[in-house]
Amino acid sequence: MPRYLISAMLIVLVFSCTPNKETETESTLSAQDQRMEWWREARFGLFIHWGLYAQPAGEWKGEEVPGISEWIMARAKIPLAEYEQLATTFNPVKYDAEAWVTLAKEAGMKYIVITSKHHDGFAMFHSKASGYNIVDATPFDRDPLMELAEACEKNGIRLGFYYSQAQDWHEPGGTYWNIEQGEPHWDPSLVREPLMNYINGKAVPQVKEILENYGGLDILWWDTPRGMTEEAAEALQAVASEYPDMITNNRLYRPWPGDFSTPEQHVPPTGLDYDWEVCMTMNTSWGFKHYDHNWKSSETLIRMLVDIASKGGNLLLNVGPTAEGEIPAPSIERLKAIGTWMDVNGESIYGTEASPFFKLPWGRCTSRATGEGTTLYLHVFNWPDNGLLKLPGISTNVSSVRLLADQAQALSSRFEEGDLLIELPAQAIDPVNTVLVVECTGGLDVKSNMPSLTEGRIVLAADFADIHNPGYGTHAILKGSGEDALITNWVDSRVRLEWMFNTTESGTYSVKAQVKAEDFSKLLVKIGEEELEAEVHATGSEYSEMILGEINISETGDLIMSIRPVQEDWKGIELGTLTLEKQ
Numbered sequence: 053m054p055r056y057l058i059s060a061m062l063i064v065l066v067f068s069c070t071p072n073k074e075t076e077t078e079s080t081l082s083a084q085d086q087r088m089e090w091w092r093e094a095r096f097g098l099f100i101h102w103g104l105y106a107q108p109a110g111e112w113k114g115e116e117v118p119g120i121s122e123w124i125m126a127r128a129k130i131p132l133a134e135y136e137q138l139a140t141t142f143n144p145v146k147y148d149a150e151a152w153v154t155l156a157k158e159a160g161m162k163y164i165v166i167t168s169k170h171h172d173g174f175a176m177f178h179s180k181a182s183g184y185n186i187v188d189a190t191p192f193d194r195d196p197l198m199e200l201a202e203a204c205e206k207n208g209i210r211l212g213f214y215y216s217q218a219q220d221w222h223e224p225g226g227t228y229w230n231i232e233q234g235e236p237h238w239d240p241s242l243v244r245e246p247l248m249n250y251i252n253g254k255a256v257p258q259v260k261e262i263l264e265n266y267g268g269l270d271i272l273w274w275d276t277p278r279g280m281t282e283e284a285a286e287a288l289q290a291v292a293s294e295y296p297d298m299i300t301n302n303r304l305y306r307p308w309p310g311d312f313s314t315p316e317q318h319v320p321p322t323g324l325d326y327d328w329e330v331c332m333t334m335n336t337s338w339g340f341k342h343y344d345h346n347w348k349s350s351e352t353l354i355r356m357l358v359d360i361a362s363k364g365g366n367l368l369l370n371v372g373p374t375a376e377g378e379i380p381a382p383s384i385e386r387l388k389a390i391g392t393w394m395d396v397n398g399e400s401i402y403g404t405e406a407s408p409f410f411k412l413p414w415g416r417c418t419s420r421a422t423g424e425g426t427t428l429y430l431h432v433f434n435w436p437d438n439g440l441l442k443l444p445g446i447s448t449n450v451s452s453v454r455l456l457a458d459q460a461q462a463l464s465s466r467f468e469e470g471d472l473l474i475e476l477p478a479q480a481i482d483p484v485n486t487v488l489v490v491e492c493t494g495g496l497d498v499k500s501n502m503p504s505l506t507e508g509r510i511v512l513a514a515d516f517a518d519i520h521n522p523g524y525g526t527h528a529i530l531k532g533s534g535e536d537a538l539i540t541n542w543v544d545s546r547v548r549l550e551w552m553f554n555t556t557e558s559g560t561y562s563v564k565a566q567v568k569a570e571d572f573s574k575l576l577v578k579i580g581e582e583e584l585e586a587e588v589h590a591t592g593s594e595y596s597e598m599i600l601g602e603i604n605i606s607e608t609g610d611l612i613m614s615i616r617p618v619q620e621d622w623k624g625i626e627l628g629t630l631t632l633e634k635q
Contacts, residue, residue, distance in 0.1 A: 087297055088311060088327055090210065090270075093403040094162035095361050096394075097210075099331055099370040100152070101167050101338040102196075104138040104174045107375040110341035120524070121372070122339035125172050125221055126229050129238035132222060135172065139189040147377025149199035153207050155379065159387040160394030160401075163210035165273050165368060168197060168262050170214070170339075171229075173222025177266075181257035184222060196377075201266040212271025213262050217255050217288055217304065218280045225250030227279030251284045259291050269295070274303040274310075281305075301329070312366075317523030319356065321550065323363030323406055330360050331368045334383055336524055340372040347382050350389035351484045355416075357390070357401065358431045358485060362416035364406035393484065396457050400429035400487045408498045410552075413515045413533040414441060415485070425449070426496045429456070430488040434533040435480040441488070443472040445499030448492040456487040463488065470499065502610070504554040510561075510632040512551045512613070514539045520548040535629065543624035545617040551630070554610050560635040563600040566628030567591060573625055574618035579605055585618065588625055595628055602635065 101122055110121040112128040119127045125135050156164055169175045175185035177197040187195055197213070204211040220226025221237070224245040228237055237244070263269060272292055277285070285305030292300055302310035312327035319330055334353065335344045348356075353369065360367045371383040394401065404418035408428075415433040419426055425448070432441065453463040453474055464475040472490075480486040503512055514530060515537035521527040521544070528542040528549075539549065563577055569588050577584040577600060586600035605611065613632075 091299055095366050095401050096161050097163040097368045098156040098161045099165050099368045102373045103170050104142055106340040107138050107142055120337045121341035122170055131239045142190040143192050144377030147196055149203040153203040153209055155387055157207055159391040160398055165212035165214055165271055168213040168215050171216045171219040171221055173220040179258055179261055182254055205267055210270040212273050213269055214273040216275050218277050223250045231279045247284055251287050256287055263295055269298055271299045273301050277303055277305050319360055321518030329366040329368050333370045334386055338370055338372055340374050350386045353386055354390055354393050354484050358416050361401050361404055361418050362407045397487045410500045410502045411516050425493040428490040432486045439476050441474040441476055444501040445470055446472050447497040449494045451491045451493050453490050456489050457481045502552055502554050505556055508634040510553050512630040513537050514628055516551055518550045522546040539627040545619040545622040548616040550612055550614045552612055556608055558605050558608055560602050560604050561632040562602050562635055564631045565600055566595050566597050568595045568626040571623035573623045574621040575615050576618055577615050579603055579613045
């Protein structure tokens, strides 16, 4: 056979056997979209952190232990032998799976994720792989996760299990919080073994148990891949991959993406370009901590849910049950308040997509594509005093505007200078969040209302700021809207503010701010690579406009200005509108 013919045949063979990457990608994306469909529709779930750590509840030997309560074993450096004794008296006789699921359902939640094993290594299910579990090691002698699975199945609630795959402070091969810094385990009696001993001996068998024995999980929620190796991750992924309809998060092994990302204790300012879920506590701790009374209000939590949905994400809201098996009363109170709001307004959350608007000073927007066009749900946090709600820069055909809570009441609207103006009733139906429904037919075009250079000035209102609060600590709070918007309670030096803006002119700009400060503080203003360290002098109880200094803007287009405290000189301030003036 001629050599050229052999070569030609080989070329054909190679191309026919080479996988079509585009086809594979499309197939994979299609499978993922199908797997994620219910999750994207759900938007709201319940996180449950429950384990032996609920018994000390943040206190050890009469001393309050700083930090989140489920980390008490590490924070207080409790020896294994002492921590294990908690199991001998752990007896949550008030646990009622049906009541927990009913509460979640009444709150408007569509799925539950519960800790099957946290970092302390104690399994909250009956495990043959380790006797260190709630059935074999405690007087309770029941499998609460089996009961929860049955209650979820009965009530139509999706179920996921959290599993700490890397950190296991009870096992010689498990990792721990400072292992990557080369620090030894705090208990010298624990003689270290290779990671794979733990992975193959406990983690893989337990993951098989929870996937095989609990009716088919919808979510497997990994956590903190400290010290994980690719070999360990592959061993666990091999088990999970046998369940192609199950969703997994992005915490098995960095940088593996999973099906969704998991911002913890903060909301991404502008959302993300892929599926994401904020996990958030109602107070500060995930597990029960008897003296943690730093509760977020029901109003804050409802608006947080809306904020997340308006950016295309899900909210996984946490409760930390007690050692007796009860969800704390403040958590129940807040879940019921959210449920009352969701009973009326759930349509504006479930299955919606992100807002088409850059910022809405009075609230948020969620959207839904329809056969005829788009439905916009306007979530009004701050009811306009003048009775007119402005939807900026929108071009569309509006067929109707109504209140979601009173759909028989039509509202008048008109277009003026490129904005849609909606005439509102004198008072909000719900002071926390009144929802308007705007039905749009045909196309929908929105011009960005990002702050931009106009007549030599860029006005940055406080309600256009993205507030980056720390995961744990005191949060700065936005109050009011428009010219009256204020950022208050800015006492934590880790809080950072950011504004997006557009300018068509580079050069030097003066930075002015409306500030109230009871003491001297310093701020660091940054745009691109340029920085300005600004002094803020005491103003007493009144707001004062002060010049923070000048900063050079070397680029044009969409930019970000950030402001953060200079920590050693931070006493806390309140902040109103900022202005950049071209010099």
